[in-house]
Amino acid sequence: MVTIYDIAKRANVSAMTVSRVINDSGRISAKTREKVKRIMDELNYVPNSTARSLVKQETKMLSLLITDITNPFFTTLARGAEDAALELGYKLLFGNSDEKLAKEREYVDMVLSTRVDGLLFAPASDASIEHLNMLDRHRIPYVLVDRDVPGTEADVVLGENRLGADQLTDYLIGLGHRRIALVNGYGTVSTARERYGGYCDALARHGIHYDESLVVEYGYNRFDDPDKLERLLALPNPPTALFAANNVLAVSVISFLRDKGIGVPEQISVVCFEDVGLASKLDPFLTVAVQPAYDFGYKGIHLLAERIRLKDEMERRIIRLPSAMIVRKSAAAPPKTSTPDF
Amino acid sequence: MVTIYDIAKRANVSAMTVSRVINDSGRISAKTREKVKRIMDELNYVPNSTARSLVKQETKMLSLLITDITNPFFTTLARGAEDAALELGYKLLFGNSDEKLAKEREYVDMVLSTRVDGLLFAPASDASIEHLNMLDRHRIPYVLVDRDVPGTEADVVLGENRLGADQLTDYLIGLGHRRIALVNGYGTVSTARERYGGYCDALARHGIHYDESLVVEYGYNRFDDPDKLERLLALPNPPTALFAANNVLAVSVISFLRDKGIGVPEQISVVCFEDVGLASKLDPFLTVAVQPAYDFGYKGIHLLAERIRLKDEMERRIIRLPSAMIVRKSAAAPPKTSTPDF
DNA sequence: CTGAAAGCGCTAACAA
DNA sequence: TTGTTAGCGCTTTCAG
Numbered sequence: 091m092v093t094i095y096d097i098a099k100r101a102n103v104s105a106m107t108v109s110r111v112i113n114d115s116g117r118i119s120a121k122t123r124e125k126v127k128r129i130m131d132e133l134n135y136v137p138n139s140t141a142r143s144l145v146k147q148e149t150k151m152l153s154l155l156i157t158d159i160t161n162p163f164f165t166t167l168a169r170g171a172e173d174a175a176l177e178l179g180y181k182l183l184f185g186n187s188d189e190k191l192a193k194e195r196e197y198v199d200m201v202l203s204t205r206v207d208g209l210l211f212a213p214a215s216d217a218s219i220e221h222l223n224m225l226d227r228h229r230i231p232y233v234l235v236d237r238d239v240p241g242t243e244a245d246v247v248l249g250e251n252r253l254g255a256d257q258l259t260d261y262l263i264g265l266g267h268r269r270i271a272l273v274n275g276y277g278t279v280s281t282a283r284e285r286y287g288g289y290c291d292a293l294a295r296h297g298i299h300y301d302e303s304l305v306v307e308y309g310y311n312r313f314d315d316p317d318k319l320e321r322l323l324a325l326p327n328p329p330t331a332l333f334a335a336n337n338v339l340a341v342s343v344i345s346f347l348r349d350k351g352i353g354v355p356e357q358i359s360v361v362c363f364e365d366v367g368l369a370s371k372l373d374p375f376l377t378v379a380v381q382p383a384y385d386f387g388y389k390g391i392h393l394l395a396e397r398i399r400l401k402d403e404m405e406r407r408i409i410r411l412p413s414a415m416i417v418r419k420s421a422a423a424p425p426k427t428s429t430p431d432f
Numbered sequence: 433m434v435t436i437y438d439i440a441k442r443a444n445v446s447a448m449t450v451s452r453v454i455n456d457s458g459r460i461s462a463k464t465r466e467k468v469k470r471i472m473d474e475l476n477y478v479p480n481s482t483a484r485s486l487v488k489q490e491t492k493m494l495s496l497l498i499t500d501i502t503n504p505f506f507t508t509l510a511r512g513a514e515d516a517a518l519e520l521g522y523k524l525l526f527g528n529s530d531e532k533l534a535k536e537r538e539y540v541d542m543v544l545s546t547r548v549d550g551l552l553f554a555p556a557s558d559a560s561i562e563h564l565n566m567l568d569r570h571r572i573p574y575v576l577v578d579r580d581v582p583g584t585e586a587d588v589v590l591g592e593n594r595l596g597a598d599q600l601t602d603y604l605i606g607l608g609h610r611r612i613a614l615v616n617g618y619g620t621v622s623t624a625r626e627r628y629g630g631y632c633d634a635l636a637r638h639g640i641h642y643d644e645s646l647v648v649e650y651g652y653n654r655f656d657d658p659d660k661l662e663r664l665l666a667l668p669n670p671p672t673a674l675f676a677a678n679n680v681l682a683v684s685v686i687s688f689l690r691d692k693g694i695g696v697p698e699q700i701s702v703v704c705f706e707d708v709g710l711a712s713k714l715d716p717f718l719t720v721a722v723q724p725a726y727d728f729g730y731k732g733i734h735l736l737a738e739r740i741r742l743k744d745e746m747e748r749r750i751i752r753l754p755s756a757m758i759v760r761k762s763a764a765a766p767p768k769t770s771t772p773d774f
Numbered sequence: 775c776t777g778a779a780a781g782c783g784c785t786a787a788c789a790a
Numbered sequence: 791t792t793g794t795t796a797g798c799g800c801t802t803t804c805a806g
Binding site: 446452458461483487 | 775776777778781782783784
Binding site: 103104105106107110116117118119122141143144145146147 | 791792793794797798799800
């Protein structure tokens with residue numbers, strides 16, 4: 091491997107001179123600079139950032155931990171994070187927790203030992219607080235994204251979940267629905283709680299009775315127990331509309347309904363939070379509340395970079411990014427018959 | 433920061449003893465091992481992998497460079513790569529070239545300076561050979577994935593592009609189509625050439641005249657010049673079916689056709705290579721050739737790890753992963769009228 | 775089974 | 791403007 095010393099020897103200067111040329115620091119005569127640069131080129135020199143990290147105590151690496159790398163929301167978020175990181179001179183290490191606390195734990199261990207300069211973190215659930223505490227103990231700056239965790243003091247970039255859910259529910263009510271089911275994420279995730287809140291807000295505002303048998307919970311990344319939904323549909327007074335708390339759940343629900351021969355939106359209307367990537371382009375079908383996923387990542391990395399610079403000298407920042415409702419075709423007025431026949 | 437020396441001092445042993453405990457290497461008495469471990473816990477010690485990398489001359493980091501992080505094919509590939517890397521004790525650094533040579537170049541620079549142990553590389557085009565040469569000069573092991581590059585000696589994981597494209601085209605012919613257009617990627621990308629080959633194979637086998645005006649090329653990640661397609665449709669004898677070389681192009685094409693009020697598959701049939709993520713679950717519409725995307729990543733990382741271990745002591749390996757055709761609804765028999773009216 | 779010394783490639787701090 | 795020295799946190803090598 092070509093080192094600074096190889097260059098120094100060939101150029102008849104000290105290692106420090108080479109280092110200064112590499113870093114554009116210190117005053118160097120134009121002549122030596124040129125000479126050193128030429129030799130660096132000749133030898134195909136590439137600085138060893140491992141060595142530099144060790145002495146500078148910074149890696150110029152940031153890390154992004156998301157919970158579902160196959161979800162278009164998170165991949166778009168990742169793109170935003172990557173762009174921001176590159177602009178700011180950082181590399182980005184990605185990780186994927188699959189909504190699992192155990193995988194998240196492993197990843198946090200790795201992050202600690204890799205000595206990344208900071209972490210943009212989409213926590214799997216409230217229980218992630220334990221991992222945040224680890225990060226705190228080791229003084230690794232981090233910013234939360236998409237989900238908040240009670241008990242943390244960290245900066246956070248969140249969506250307007252409550253408002254967005256309210257809007258979506260309100261829309262269904264406007265269409266004439268009164269029995270609206272919520273297919274939610276687990277209550278241990280802040281977005282699920284907030285979307286639940288918005289759902290209740292809309293119901294209450296319209297004087298509609300809240301019925302807890304209309305609410306079911308799933309993991310955001312998998313629709314693993316169709317029975318729950320089955321029971322919902324078997325209710326004496328079943329829902330005429332479903333509000334799915336995220337895109338993956340919505341797609342699963344629709345796929346499930348279709349398999350049972352239930353028409354969407356003819357028999358049941360469906361809306362959800364988050365758009366569905368290519369699917370919405372292929373067939374603009376789902377009525378959704380889209381979030382500016384790219385900005386979540388972009389803004390998150392910027393907050394993180396500032397936090398790294400300023401450490402504790404800055405108040406906690408909570409950014410709320412608005413969502414926008416896109417009306418398409420998956421929701422319509424409820425069927426006329428009062429007792430649907432699924 | 434807690435270092436090995438802090439532990440050593442507290443435990444009344446040498447740094448080497450601590451190092452040996454950490455690495456489970458060398459014979460250590462059970463008693464000292466326990467003592468050292470206890471103190472490591474007490475102090476929340478986390479090894480500094482930067483320092484370790486510097487002396488061991490390996491980072492235990494692998495890198496994955498893909499060309500489109502928003503494409504479900506590549507994100508699924510990424511998941512496979514991540515799983516394999518973790519299993520093998522590596523971290524994974526992700527990068528995204530957006531099909532752009534310039535971004536790819538920057539990423540390769542970064543990879544060199546980060547001293548990753550190896551790179552799993554989906555090249556943007558044949559011109560990527562320049563970057564492969566850089567990698568070679570610096571002795572960084574790499575494996576190509578999804579796309580081959582003429583002139584390289586590297587291991588590579590590829591799809592059965594020619595066969596898959598043949599099969600898809602054959603299917604359209606079987607449906608009765610004779611005028612089949614190919615909406616391809618650029619000819620500078622190996623998959624585009626191979627898919628073109630398969631298209632021609634099927635045509636030839638059935639004695640169908642190859643008409644070059646039926647072939648247009650786009651970047652795989654963007655449908656940027658609709659005029660090309662427009663001209664295709666304006667042909668005196670226009671196509672009754674379109675074969676899109678990848679998922680993104682297919683979705684764009686369908687969206688374009690829909691905007692023009694052209695029915696798929698009533699007026700034009702469409703098939704493509706690669707499935708479309710959530711879209712296919714939401715609405716099983718597109719007839720496609722799916723590739724085992726996860727395995728591309730998983731297998732690729734395994735090849736890479738072997739290559740890192742064995743360096744030049746192994747022949748070049750070329751893995752071909754089969755694709756499977758999934759017949760859905762986007763292709764049907766051509767319309768009866770001999771002169772369609774778009 | 776345990777330790778001392780040296781050094782991975784680089785840069786901070788101080789000198790000249 | 792350039793150089794010298796020391797050391798980042800760890801492991802290799804050799805010695806006990």
